Amino acid sequence: MKFRVALFLLLIPFLCLAQTKKHTQKPKAKVQKQSMPLYFAAHQLNLDSAGSPYLYYQVYDWVGTRYKYAGKSKKGIDCSGFVGEMYKNTYCINLAGGSRDIWPTVIPIEKKDLKEGDILFFKIKRGQISHVGIYLGNNKFAHASVAYGVIISDLDEEYYKKYFFKGGRIQDPLSINK
Numbered sequence: 001m002k003f004r005v006a007l008f009l010l011l012i013p014f015l016c017l018a019q020t021k022k023h024t025q026k027p028k029a030k031v032q033k034q035s036m037p038l039y040f041a042a043h044q045l046n047l048d049s050a051g052s053p054y055l056y057y058q059v060y061d062w063v064g065t066r067y068k069y070a071g072k073s074k075k076g077i078d079c080s081g082f083v084g085e086m087y088k089n090t091y092c093i094n095l096a097g098g099s100r101d102i103w104p105t106v107i108p109i110e111k112k113d114l115k116e117g118d119i120l121f122f123k124i125k126r127g128q129i130s131h132v133g134i135y136l137g138n139n140k141f142a143h144a145s146v147a148y149g150v151i152i153s154d155l156d157e158e159y160y161k162k163y164f165f166k167g168g169r170i171q172d173p174l175s176i177n178k
Contacts, residue, residue: 036056036057036060039060039063040056040060043136043140043152044138044140045136045137045138045140045152049137050116050137051115051116051117051137052090052091052116052117054089054090055086055090055116055117055134055136056136058085058086058089058090059086059134059136059142059150059152062074062077062082062085062086062142062150063142063150063151063152064149064150065077065082065144065149065150066149067144067145067146067147067148067149067150072084072085077144077149077150078098078144079099079131079132079133079143079144079145080095080097080098080099080101080102080132081144082133082134082142082143082144082150083095083102083119083132083133083134083143084096086134086142087134087170090117091117091170093170095170099121099122099129099130099131099132100128100129100130102119102121102132102168103121103129103168105168105170106119106168106169106170106171107168107169107170107171108166108167108168109166109167109168109169110166110167111155111164111166111167113167114135114167115135115137115169116135116136116137117134117135118134118135118167118168118169119132119133119134119135119167119168119169119170120132120133120134120135120141120143120155120164120166120167120168121164121165121166121167121168122160122163122164122165123163123165124163129165131143131163133153135167136152139154139155139156140152140153140154140155141153141154141155
């Protein structure tokens with residue numbers, strides 16, 4: 001009995017400390033995205049001059065979504081899934097497959113001729129097309145990065161400059177079936 005009382009008396013400071021810690025810990029704040037105009041302004045993109053403001057809205061809605069290979073939802077998405085979602089939701093165009101499957105469906109374009117909405121292709125793995133993004137203008141593009149999920153990057157960043165292959169433009173979907 002004396003042993004139990006002594007043990008209890010020894011544990012009281014630890015129990016009090018645990019209770020105090022519970023009440024003094026602040027809840028983690030949710031990460032808040034900046035407002036849409038501020039977010040794009042931080043990336044030197046102007047919503048007012050966007051050819052398709054809805055594309056920008058779609059990108060903003062997906063920013064921060066984690067990367068998941070072959071993912072196609074807000075729970076996780078890969079680069080081709082992201083570009084596919086942007087095209088489906090913005091232009092009502094379905095793009096199937098991965099980055100290498102999308103390449104044959106576009107008209108190749110040089111970097112200097114890129115326009116908002118064009119698809120960017122990168123040869124990262126073994127010299128083959130292995131990454132895609134969607135061009136936003138001002139040398140910026142949105143994509144699903146393995147490390148950071150859906151983000152906006154700059155084509156002049158050393159990594160993307162090194163692996164950029166070509167841009168591609170989807171033909172007018174109405175002219176495809178003529």
